[in-house]
Amino acid sequence: GENVEQHPSTLSVQEGDSAVIKCTYSDSASNYFPWYKQELGKRPQLIIDIRSNVGEKKDQRIAVTLNKTAKHFSLHITETQPEDSAVYFCAASIETSYDKVIFGPGTSLSVIP
Amino acid sequence: DTEVTQTPKHLVMGMTNKKSLKCEQHMGHRAMYWYKQKAKKPPELMFVYSYEKLSINESVPSRFSPECPNSSLLNLHLHALQPEDSALYLCASSREQGGLQPQHFGDGTRLSIL
Numbered sequence: 457g458e459n460v461e462q463h464p465s466t467l468s469v470q471e472g473d474s475a476v477i478k479c480t481y482s483d484s485a486s487n488y489f490p491w492y493k494q495e496l497g498k499r500p501q502l503i504i505d506i507r508s509n510v511g512e513k514k515d516q517r518i519a520v521t522l523n524k525t526a527k528h529f530s531l532h533i534t535e536t537q538p539e540d541s542a543v544y545f546c547a548a549s550i551e552t553s554y555d556k557v558i559f560g561p562g563t564s565l566s567v568i569p
Numbered sequence: 570d571t572e573v574t575q576t577p578k579h580l581v582m583g584m585t586n587k588k589s590l591k592c593e594q595h596m597g598h599r600a601m602y603w604y605k606q607k608a609k610k611p612p613e614l615m616f617v618y619s620y621e622k623l624s625i626n627e628s629v630p631s632r633f634s635p636e637c638p639n640s641s642l643l644n645l646h647l648h649a650l651q652p653e654d655s656a657l658y659l660c661a662s663s664r665e666q667g668g669l670q671p672q673h674f675g676d677g678t679r680l681s682i683l
Contacts, residue, residue, distance in 0.1 A: 487669070488669045490671055499659065499676045499677055500659070501674070502671045502672070505671055507669065543609065545611050551669050555667065556617065556625060561610070561611060562609065562610070564609065
Protein backbone atom coordinates (compact mmCIF):
# COMPACT_ATOMS: atom_id res chain seq x y z
CA GLY A 457 0.00 0.00 0.00
CA GLU A 458 0.86 3.68 -0.15
CA ASN A 459 3.37 5.13 2.35
CA VAL A 460 3.98 8.84 2.79
CA GLU A 461 7.07 10.23 4.50
CA GLN A 462 7.45 13.84 5.57
CA HIS A 463 10.42 15.98 6.60
CA PRO A 464 11.34 17.73 8.74
CA SER A 465 9.25 16.71 11.73
CA THR A 466 9.80 20.13 13.34
CA LEU A 467 10.75 23.42 11.74
CA SER A 468 11.41 26.83 13.26
CA VAL A 469 11.76 29.93 11.12
CA GLN A 470 11.98 33.65 11.76
CA GLU A 471 8.96 35.69 10.79
CA GLY A 472 9.29 36.79 7.17
CA ASP A 473 11.51 33.87 6.17
CA SER A 474 10.38 31.01 3.94
CA ALA A 475 9.50 27.50 5.08
CA VAL A 476 9.71 24.33 3.01
CA ILE A 477 8.22 20.95 3.93
CA LYS A 478 8.99 17.90 1.81
CA CYS A 479 7.07 14.67 1.32
CA THR A 480 7.73 11.46 -0.57
CA TYR A 481 5.26 8.77 -1.55
CA SER A 482 5.73 5.18 -2.57
CA ASP A 483 2.86 4.31 -4.93
CA SER A 484 3.40 5.71 -8.41
CA ALA A 485 -0.36 5.43 -9.01
CA SER A 486 -1.03 8.22 -6.48
CA ASN A 487 -2.37 11.24 -8.29
CA TYR A 488 -3.86 13.61 -5.71
CA PHE A 489 -1.83 15.40 -3.03
CA PRO A 490 -3.59 17.61 -0.49
CA TRP A 491 -1.93 19.59 2.30
CA TYR A 492 -3.68 20.17 5.62
CA LYS A 493 -2.88 22.71 8.33
CA GLN A 494 -3.91 21.94 11.89
CA GLU A 495 -3.60 24.62 14.53
CA LEU A 496 -3.44 23.56 18.16
CA GLY A 497 -6.81 22.23 19.30
CA LYS A 498 -8.44 22.78 15.91
CA ARG A 499 -9.47 20.69 12.94
CA PRO A 500 -7.27 19.91 9.95
CA GLN A 501 -7.97 22.43 7.19
CA LEU A 502 -7.17 21.91 3.54
CA ILE A 503 -4.84 24.72 2.47
CA ILE A 504 -3.80 23.63 -1.00
CA ASP A 505 -3.88 20.55 -3.18
CA ILE A 506 -2.32 19.42 -6.44
CA ARG A 507 -3.16 16.77 -8.99
CA SER A 508 -0.60 14.73 -10.84
CA ASN A 509 -1.20 16.44 -14.18
CA VAL A 510 0.14 19.69 -12.69
CA GLY A 511 3.74 20.40 -11.63
CA GLU A 512 3.15 23.44 -9.48
CA LYS A 513 0.28 25.35 -7.92
CA LYS A 514 0.34 28.63 -6.05
CA ASP A 515 -2.14 30.41 -3.79
CA GLN A 516 -0.86 33.72 -2.42
CA ARG A 517 2.00 32.87 -0.01
CA ILE A 518 1.60 29.12 -0.38
CA ALA A 519 2.85 26.96 -3.24
CA VAL A 520 3.11 23.25 -3.83
CA THR A 521 5.43 21.51 -6.30
CA LEU A 522 5.20 17.93 -7.52
CA ASN A 523 7.88 15.76 -9.08
CA LYS A 524 6.16 12.59 -10.29
CA THR A 525 9.36 10.98 -11.48
CA ALA A 526 11.01 11.27 -8.09
CA LYS A 527 7.68 10.75 -6.27
CA HIS A 528 8.02 13.74 -4.05
CA PHE A 529 6.10 16.94 -3.44
CA SER A 530 6.81 20.00 -1.36
CA LEU A 531 4.98 22.83 0.38
CA HIS A 532 6.53 26.29 0.23
CA ILE A 533 5.37 29.10 2.50
CA THR A 534 6.87 32.54 1.81
CA GLU A 535 6.90 35.60 4.10
CA THR A 536 5.92 33.47 7.08
CA GLN A 537 3.76 34.98 9.80
CA PRO A 538 3.15 33.85 13.40
CA GLU A 539 -0.32 32.62 12.41
CA ASP A 540 1.36 30.10 10.09
CA SER A 541 2.50 28.23 13.21
CA ALA A 542 0.73 24.86 13.13
CA VAL A 543 1.19 21.20 12.27
CA TYR A 544 1.17 20.58 8.53
CA PHE A 545 0.21 17.21 7.08
CA CYS A 546 0.87 16.16 3.50
CA ALA A 547 -1.22 13.35 2.02
CA ALA A 548 -1.51 11.20 -1.07
CA SER A 549 -4.32 9.28 -2.65
CA ILE A 550 -5.24 7.44 -5.82
CA GLU A 551 -8.20 8.20 -8.06
CA THR A 552 -10.19 5.03 -7.70
CA SER A 553 -13.63 4.76 -6.26
CA TYR A 554 -12.71 3.14 -3.00
CA ASP A 555 -9.30 4.39 -2.13
CA LYS A 556 -8.35 6.42 0.90
CA VAL A 557 -6.10 9.32 1.73
CA ILE A 558 -2.76 8.42 3.31
CA PHE A 559 -1.35 11.10 5.59
CA GLY A 560 2.28 11.87 6.28
CA PRO A 561 3.40 12.02 9.93
CA GLY A 562 3.26 15.82 10.08
CA THR A 563 5.59 18.81 10.45
CA SER A 564 5.30 21.14 13.43
CA LEU A 565 6.09 24.64 12.14
CA SER A 566 6.92 27.44 14.54
CA VAL A 567 7.25 30.99 13.24
CA ILE A 568 9.22 33.13 15.66
CA PRO A 569 8.18 36.81 15.77
CA ASP B 570 -17.49 28.58 9.51
CA THR B 571 -17.30 24.87 10.17
CA GLU B 572 -19.29 23.07 7.48
CA VAL B 573 -19.04 19.72 9.27
CA THR B 574 -20.56 19.89 12.74
CA GLN B 575 -19.64 17.45 15.48
CA THR B 576 -21.23 16.98 18.88
CA PRO B 577 -20.32 16.85 21.65
CA LYS B 578 -17.06 18.83 21.64
CA HIS B 579 -15.84 17.04 24.74
CA LEU B 580 -16.85 13.73 26.27
CA VAL B 581 -15.66 11.98 29.40
CA MET B 582 -16.91 8.47 29.95
CA GLY B 583 -16.19 5.42 32.01
CA MET B 584 -15.21 2.11 30.54
CA THR B 585 -18.67 0.67 31.09
CA ASN B 586 -20.63 3.57 29.61
CA LYS B 587 -22.39 3.72 26.25
CA LYS B 588 -22.27 7.01 24.37
CA SER B 589 -22.55 8.27 20.81
CA LEU B 590 -20.68 10.83 18.76
CA LYS B 591 -22.61 12.72 16.12
CA CYS B 592 -21.58 14.36 12.86
CA GLU B 593 -23.67 16.39 10.43
CA GLN B 594 -22.96 18.04 7.08
CA HIS B 595 -25.25 19.89 4.69
CA MET B 596 -22.93 20.23 1.72
CA GLY B 597 -24.57 17.39 -0.20
CA HIS B 598 -21.46 15.25 0.24
CA ARG B 599 -21.99 11.53 -0.30
CA ALA B 600 -18.88 10.26 1.51
CA MET B 601 -18.36 10.57 5.24
CA TYR B 602 -15.43 9.46 7.37
CA TRP B 603 -14.47 8.80 10.98
CA TYR B 604 -10.87 9.37 12.01
CA LYS B 605 -9.07 8.94 15.33
CA GLN B 606 -6.25 11.35 16.11
CA LYS B 607 -3.71 11.18 18.90
CA ALA B 608 -1.72 14.27 19.89
CA LYS B 609 0.75 15.45 17.22
CA LYS B 610 -0.05 12.44 15.01
CA PRO B 611 -1.89 12.37 11.69
CA PRO B 612 -5.56 11.40 11.55
CA GLU B 613 -5.97 7.64 11.46
CA LEU B 614 -8.84 6.38 9.30
CA MET B 615 -11.46 4.25 11.04
CA PHE B 616 -14.53 4.05 8.78
CA VAL B 617 -15.76 5.35 5.44
CA TYR B 618 -19.38 5.57 4.33
CA SER B 619 -20.21 6.09 0.68
CA TYR B 620 -23.82 6.75 -0.26
CA GLU B 621 -24.85 5.69 3.26
CA LYS B 622 -23.20 2.29 2.93
CA LEU B 623 -20.12 1.21 4.87
CA SER B 624 -17.28 1.18 2.39
CA ILE B 625 -14.17 0.83 4.53
CA ASN B 626 -13.67 -0.54 8.04
CA GLU B 627 -10.00 -0.31 8.97
CA SER B 628 -10.20 -3.32 11.29
CA VAL B 629 -11.60 -1.18 14.07
CA PRO B 630 -12.52 -3.00 17.33
CA SER B 631 -16.23 -3.77 17.67
CA ARG B 632 -16.51 -1.47 20.68
CA PHE B 633 -16.76 1.26 18.00
CA SER B 634 -19.93 0.96 15.93
CA PRO B 635 -20.62 3.40 13.10
CA GLU B 636 -24.03 4.28 11.71
CA CYS B 637 -25.13 6.44 8.80
CA PRO B 638 -28.88 7.14 9.21
CA ASN B 639 -29.00 9.38 6.12
CA SER B 640 -26.72 11.22 3.73
CA SER B 641 -26.21 14.14 6.13
CA LEU B 642 -25.65 12.30 9.39
CA LEU B 643 -22.96 10.02 10.73
CA ASN B 644 -22.85 8.52 14.21
CA LEU B 645 -20.22 6.62 16.12
CA HIS B 646 -21.56 4.48 18.94
CA LEU B 647 -19.15 3.76 21.77
CA HIS B 648 -19.32 0.93 24.28
CA ALA B 649 -16.86 -0.58 26.73
CA LEU B 650 -13.99 1.62 25.61
CA GLN B 651 -10.46 1.35 26.93
CA PRO B 652 -8.21 4.16 28.25
CA GLU B 653 -6.12 3.94 25.07
CA ASP B 654 -9.21 5.00 23.10
CA SER B 655 -8.86 8.50 24.54
CA ALA B 656 -8.22 10.73 21.53
CA LEU B 657 -9.70 13.38 19.25
CA TYR B 658 -12.35 11.83 16.99
CA LEU B 659 -12.73 13.67 13.72
CA CYS B 660 -15.53 13.41 11.23
CA ALA B 661 -14.94 14.42 7.62
CA SER B 662 -16.92 14.51 4.41
CA SER B 663 -16.18 14.76 0.72
CA ARG B 664 -18.31 15.13 -2.39
CA GLU B 665 -17.64 11.52 -3.36
CA GLN B 666 -15.35 8.83 -2.02
CA GLY B 667 -12.34 8.74 -4.20
CA GLY B 668 -8.81 9.95 -4.58
CA LEU B 669 -9.44 13.39 -6.06
CA GLN B 670 -11.94 14.62 -3.51
CA PRO B 671 -10.76 17.00 -0.77
CA GLN B 672 -12.04 16.10 2.65
CA HIS B 673 -13.60 18.67 4.94
CA PHE B 674 -13.12 18.04 8.64
CA GLY B 675 -15.24 18.89 11.64
CA ASP B 676 -13.78 20.31 14.85
CA GLY B 677 -13.79 16.89 16.47
CA THR B 678 -14.90 15.37 19.74
CA ARG B 679 -12.21 15.14 22.39
CA LEU B 680 -12.87 11.86 24.17
CA SER B 681 -11.44 10.91 27.54
CA ILE B 682 -11.92 7.42 28.96
CA LEU B 683 -11.60 7.11 32.72
